[in-house]
Amino acid sequence: MRRRTPPPPAPLPQRDGVDPVRVRLPAGGEWATVGEHLVARLSGAGPGVIEAMFAAGRIVGADGRAVPADAPYRPGMFVWFHRELPPEVPVPFPLPVVYRDEHIVVADKPHFLATTPRGSHVTQTALARLRHDLGIPTLSAAHRLDRLTAGLVLFTVRPEERGAYQTLFGERRVSKEYEAVAPYDAALALPRTVRSRILKERGVQAAREVEGEPNAETRVELAERQGGLGRYRLLPRTGQTHQLRVHLNSLGVPILGDPLYPEVLPPVPAGDFRRPLQLLARGLEFTDPVTGAEHSFTSGRTLLAWSCHPRWAAD
Numbered sequence: 078m079r080r081r082t083p084p085p086p087a088p089l090p091q092r093d094g095v096d097p098v099r100v101r102l103p104a105g106g107e108w109a110t111v112g113e114h115l116v117a118r119l120s121g122a123g124p125g126v127i128e129a130m131f132a133a134g135r136i137v138g139a140d141g142r143a144v145p146a147d148a149p150y151r152p153g154m155f156v157w158f159h160r161e162l163p164p165e166v167p168v169p170f171p172l173p174v175v176y177r178d179e180h181i182v183v184a185d186k187p188h189f190l191a192t193t194p195r196g197s198h199v200t201q202t203a204l205a206r207l208r209h210d211l212g213i214p215t216l217s218a219a220h221r222l223d224r225l226t227a228g229l230v231l232f233t234v235r236p237e238e239r240g241a242y243q244t245l246f247g248e249r250r251v252s253k254e255y256e257a258v259a260p261y262d263a264a265l266a267l268p269r270t271v272r273s274r275i276l277k278e279r280g281v282q283a284a285r286e287v288e289g290e291p292n293a294e295t296r297v298e299l300a301e302r303q304g305g306l307g308r309y310r311l312l313p314r315t316g317q318t319h320q321l322r323v324h325l326n327s328l329g330v331p332i333l334g335d336p337l338y339p340e341v342l343p344p345v346p347a348g349d350f351r352r353p354l355q356l357l358a359r360g361l362e363f364t365d366p367v368t369g370a371e372h373s374f375t376s377g378r379t380l381l382a383w384s385c386h387p388r389w390a391a392d
Contacts, residue, residue, distance in 0.1 A: 088141035089157050091214050094205030095194060097157045104152040111136075111156065112146030130158060165201040166347045172206055175229065175374050180367050181242065182207060182216065182232040185376050188353035191224040203230060220246045223319070225336075228255070228358025228376045241366040246316065253313055254360035255321055256300070258382045259330040261307035268298040271328065277318040283337045284319040286327060293317040295324045306333075308383050321356060332356050333382045355380045 089097040100115065108114040115136070116127045130136050134143035136158045144156055170187035177183070184203055191198040194205060208216045219231040219242040233239040245251050272291040277284040296312040307330065311321050319338075325331060326338035333355040336342045345352075357380055362373045 084155055085139040087157055088137055088139060089159065091208060092159050093200045094208035094214075095159075095162075095199055097159050100156050100158075102150060102152055102154045102156075106150055106152060108150045110146060110150055111144055111148045111154070114150055115156070126161070135159065162199050163197070165197070165199065168201050169350070172203060172210075173377065174207075174211070175377070176372070177211075178368075180234055180238060180365070181219075182211065182213070182234065183361065183372075183374050184230050184232065185378060186222055186227055186230050186358075187378075188225060188227045189350055192221040192230055193218050198224065204232070207232060219243050220316075222358055223354075223356075225334075225354040226356045226358060227353070227378050229361045229374055230358070231361065238367055245363050245366060249314065250363060252360070252362040253358065255311040255313065256357045256359045256380065257309045257311055257321065257325060257332045258306055258355035258380050259309060259325055259332050261299075261302050261305055262328075262330055265328055265330065268296060270294060270296045271324040273324070273327065275317040275320060275323055282341055284317070284323050286323060293320045293324070295321060297324065297328065303383065306382065308380075322354075353381065355382045 084099060084101065087097050087099065091097070100118070102111065102114060106114060108117070112128070112131055119127055128146065131144070131146035136144050136156050138144050139155055168187065168190045170190070172187065172190065173185045175183045175185050184207060186192065186203050190206075191202040192204065194202050199205065204216065204218055208214055213234055215236055216232050216234060217236065217239050219233050219239065222228060222230055231242060233242050272294045273286045274289040274291050275284050275293045276287045292315065294314040296314075298310040298312075299307050300310045301308040309325065309330075311325075313320055317323075322332055322335055322338050326335075331338050334352045335354055336345070357376060357378055359376050360374065364371055
């Protein structure tokens with residue numbers, strides 16, 4: 078099998094912890110110039126935006142030099158540029174580092190902060206903030222948490238070691254413990270293990286359970302009761318999208334603050350941080366695949382609804 082030649086290193090530095098966009102000109106193109114191709118390919122950028130970037134010298138080749146718009150189209154050529162990003166509402170919560178060595182960084186992510194750049198969340202992400210704050214441009218996420226979920230996230234420092242840490246999660250060699258606050262139901266027998274098949278369709282916000290071989294498994298335990306609320310300990314064996322949220326909802330105790338389960342709610346205004354999803358990635362344990370060290374980390378966060386914080390109770 079012919080091995081694909083890796084792309085050359087980016088000639089542009091990161092900006093606010095965000096990598097430049099890399100575009101490879103495809104084979105078989107009918108464009109005469111680089112400019113014609115990028116204007117057609119990036120039509121969503123808006124009228125005149127790409128032309129202005131060429132005029133300002135902001136689109137560069139592998140040597141870091143500006144590529145003119147009338148440069149001949151050459152299949153396989155790489156170009157780089159930084160997108161102009163719309164303003165993002167800052168997520169006004171700290172992102173503490175729980176552990177750091179020359180191989181990994183473990184951060185305690187707050188609610189509302191995405192793990193990695195995606196869609197409209199780019200600079201306001203844990204990865205971008207950590208790259209900027211720690212001065213580690215090579216930092217990458219070994220796994221992800223939903224934007225609305227708080228808690229522990231593992232990042233890798235060295236690109237050549239990222240695969241080893243990702244494999245830990247892919248092969249289920251990481252012990253993960255979550256905590257959730259949801260209604261208490263005296264008729265719900267716990268502990269129990271929930272197994273089901275979860276389907277998450279592209280373009281559909283909420284996942285759903287369907288018939289078929291289970292692909293999701295979660296052990297659910299009641300850790301504590303407080304009035305009409307329960308604090309639940311969740312031990313997932315798999316990592317399907319929204320798995321914990323779907324499983325608690327299927328038990329009749331949907332997680333407090335969940336905008337998707339049991340029903341999809343209208344989006345809240347940007348900057349409204351009053352009702353975070355009451356789900357926390359509390360613990361993370363694994364054997365380091367590079368150093369052999371035994372790691373055990375615990376989040377320092379608490380769930381607002383359980384502590385009866387006034388920010389949760391307020392209208």
